[in-house]
Amino acid sequence: MTVTTAPEAALGVLPRADGSAKYSHAGYTVTASVNGPIEAQRRDEHPYEAHVDVIVRPAAGVGGTRERHLESILQSSLTQIILVKNFPRSLIQIVLQVEDTPENDYVNTKLVQASLSFAIMPALFQTAVLALLSAGVPMRATATATAVAIVPQDGTKKSVVDPSPRDVEIAQSVHVLAFTSHDELLLAESEGDFTVKEWDDVYETAKDVCCRPVPTKEGMEMVLDDEHTNGPDLRHFLRSTMENKVASDLHWK
Amino acid sequence: MATASPAPSGPQPSLTFTRPVFAKLSPHPYLLRTLSPDSPDQQPTRNNGRSPHQPRPIQINTSSLSQAHGSSLVRTGDTTVICGVRGELLPVTAIPQFRPHNGTLYDQDEDDEARARKELKDYDLLVPNIELATGCAPQFLPGVPPTTLAQTVSTRVYSLLHGAGVVDGRGLRVWYTPEIKKEEEGEMEVEEEEEQEEQKPQVVAFWVLYIDLLFVSFDGNPFDAAWAAVLAALRDTKLPAARWDPDREMVVCRKGADTRLNIRGLPVACSAAVFLEKEHAEVGRGEGNRHWILLDPDRSEEGLCKEVVTVVVDCSEGETRVRSIEKQGGTVVGRELIRGFVGVAEGRWREVKEAMGN
Numbered sequence: 001m002t003v004t005t006a007p008e009a010a011l012g013v014l015p016r017a018d019g020s021a022k023y024s025h026a027g028y029t030v031t032a033s034v035n036g037p038i039e040a041q042r043r044d045e046h047p048y049e050a051h052v053d054v055i056v057r058p059a060a061g062v063g064g065t066r067e068r069h070l071e072s073i074l075q076s077s078l079t080q081i082i083l084v085k086n087f088p089r090s091l092i093q094i095v096l097q098v099e100d101t102p103e104n105d106y107v108n109t110k111l112v113q114a115s116l117s118f119a120i121m122p123a124l125f126q127t128a129v130l131a132l133l134s135a136g137v138p139m140r141a142t143a144t145a146t147a148v149a150i151v152p153q154d155g156t157k158k159s160v161v162d163p164s165p166r167d168v169e170i171a172q173s174v175h176v177l178a179f180t181s182h183d184e185l186l187l188a189e190s191e192g193d194f195t196v197k198e199w200d201d202v203y204e205t206a207k208d209v210c211c212r213p214v215p216t217k218e219g220m221e222m223v224l225d226d227e228h229t230n231g232p233d234l235r236h237f238l239r240s241t242m243e244n245k246v247a248s249d250l251h252w253k
Numbered sequence: 254m255a256t257a258s259p260a261p262s263g264p265q266p267s268l269t270f271t272r273p274v275f276a277k278l279s280p281h282p283y284l285l286r287t288l289s290p291d292s293p294d295q296q297p298t299r300n301n302g303r304s305p306h307q308p309r310p311i312q313i314n315t316s317s318l319s320q321a322h323g324s325s326l327v328r329t330g331d332t333t334v335i336c337g338v339r340g341e342l343l344p345v346t347a348i349p350q351f352r353p354h355n356g357t358l359y360d361q362d363e364d365d366e367a368r369a370r371k372e373l374k375d376y377d378l379l380v381p382n383i384e385l386a387t388g389c390a391p392q393f394l395p396g397v398p399p400t401t402l403a404q405t406v407s408t409r410v411y412s413l414l415h416g417a418g419v420v421d422g423r424g425l426r427v428w429y430t431p432e433i434k435k436e437e438e439g440e441m442e443v444e445e446e447e448e449q450e451e452q453k454p455q456v457v458a459f460w461v462l463y464i465d466l467l468f469v470s471f472d473g474n475p476f477d478a479a480w481a482a483v484l485a486a487l488r489d490t491k492l493p494a495a496r497w498d499p500d501r502e503m504v505v506c507r508k509g510a511d512t513r514l515n516i517r518g519l520p521v522a523c524s525a526a527v528f529l530e531k532e533h534a535e536v537g538r539g540e541g542n543r544h545w546i547l548l549d550p551d552r553s554e555e556g557l558c559k560e561v562v563t564v565v566v567d568c569s570e571g572e573t574r575v576r577s578i579e580k581q582g583g584t585v586v587g588r589e590l591i592r593g594f595v596g597v598a599e600g601r602w603r604e605v606k607e608a609m610g611n
Contacts, residue, residue: 065404065405065407065408065411066408068401068404068405068408069404069405069408069409071401072401072405073581076559076581076582077581077582079559079582080559080582080583080584175578180584182584184584184587185580185584185586185587185588186583186584187580187581188578188579188580188581188591189578189579189580189581190575190577190578190579191412191413191416191417191576191577192416192576192577193417193418193574193575193576194574194575195572195573195574195575196573196575196592196595199575199578199591200588200592203588
């Protein structure tokens with residue numbers, strides 16, 4: 001059941017938006033568009049900073065209370081990394097369209113689910129950051145997010161990075177953590193039943209996925225070094241995606 | 254100043270402002286001044302007179318609504334919330350894709366518990382709804398759709414209800430055991446096998462709990478108050494005895510034989526906001542920026558703080574179990590602060606437990 005595919009991303013997929021990105025990982029596919037800074041509506045206008053507007057659209061149906069919750073979490077986190085003070089009285093609009101969610105063979109899928117928002121949060125977060133980079137919105141840091149579930153297995157507990165819906169269903173606790181590129185904890189959302197010690201372990205795991213330092217070993221040594229096999233290296237992924245995009249954009253030179 | 258000498262004639266316009274005027278005009282510098290007093294022997298206080306780690310006392314009153322099956326009134330400072338729990342019967346014939354399970358009435362194992370938990374989720378047996386009444390705070394206007402805040406708090410209560418497994422779903426099932434009809438016994442010997450199959454008790458209906466919260470007065474920290482109200486109301490909830498009437502083919506309830514809902518654990522929410530010295534400081538280079546963790550923030554403080562932390566702990570089983578951690582909107586609170594904050598939440602847990610009354 002575990003989907004262990006590497007994350008994939010494409011930048012600038014929508015021609016008319018200022019910036020856009022399509023990101024798929026762990027069964028989730030999200031497309032984001034970013035427009036900004038544009039003129040803000042009168043009621044959203046802030047005299048000192050830009051208003052960040054996040055809209056989450058689910059794969060099916062219209063957004064409900066769960067989407068509002070996701071939007072408010074993303075909005076408060078993204079406001080922290082965007083240099084909002086540079087654009088007073090303007091608006092930066094981020095629209096996130098969920099395209100695909102992993103199917104769970106074990107439960108009858110309901111169209112409207114108020115919970116189960118946890119596993120999708122990293123995908124939404126990553127897509128928003130990629131789209132902001134694509135739009136060239138000035139940011140003080142980039143950020144990466146991941147989900148970790150603690151799943152009981154044969155009497156013990158093991159932590160699963162990027163859990164599948166089945167893992168989330170049987171998990172004792174599910175955690176979403178986001179870190180900035182300065183290794184600071186930007187966002188932490190956990191639910192379930194856990195101890196502080198377990199949360200510490202989850203923190204270590206998530207930090208390893210989100211903020212792995214650039215490998216110093218080269219060539220053969222790096223390939224043989226299987227010390228880090230727990231999940232993808234998201235910071236490196238973000239960097240290489242941008243590098244590839246820049247390289248292809250400047251190909252004509 | 255002006256008070257030193259009596260005013261010569263008529264009211265003289267004062268050139269200084271009173272403290273409340275300053276607090277209104279520039280709230281951030283005002284709160285900063287009260288939190289960082291000039292002399293070291295003065296304790297840092299907030300505008301509301303509390304120290305940074307001092308929560309507002311909580312008062313809980315239950316069974317005040319006569320029409321609801323369970324109700325509570327929670328008050329912390331000027332935040333007042335009423336919660337009413339009302340049970341409605343949901344016959345299984347009304348559930349699309351209802352899958353009868355093969356458990357029995359007397360199952361007490363973990364499988365059955367997990368199944369009951371799944372039922373709560375699949376059939377939406379817990380329906381929380383939060384209303385921020387018009388006039389409970391100036392920002393809530395009449396005639397508008399539910400605000401983002403109301404929707405967010407409602408979603409958080411919903412996820413915590415399921416995530417913490419507070420309600421034992423087994424108590425929400427209505428069972429029916431078909432009786433063997435005596436006159437038919439002789440005739441139907443051939444079909445005895447089939448009859449036996451049908452004698453098993455079966456679930457005929459579920460109780461759906463509508464948990465409605467109304468904020469009468471809103472002064473910050475809505476989630477802590479809302480969650481305490483939900484928990485107190487659920488602990489107060491008594492459902493009438495329901496049985497299936499095969500003749501009328503419906504569920505009938507009997508008065509005077511109410512059973513109390515089985516509520517597991519006592520998770521208590523504890524929130525704090527992070528107040529930064531420099532309002533417009535850069536994230537990432539925040540070393541020089543002092544911060545204060547303000548426990549149980551009121552409305553004016555919430556307006557000045559971007560980063561908020563909520564931890565839900567349950568110490569009723571001896572060891573501290575964390576049910577939820579939510580932190581967003583900033584980078585000050587890292588791993589160490591969250592660890593320390595769990596300790597603060599344990600203190601709050603004891604206060605709320607005392608207020609709950611048992």
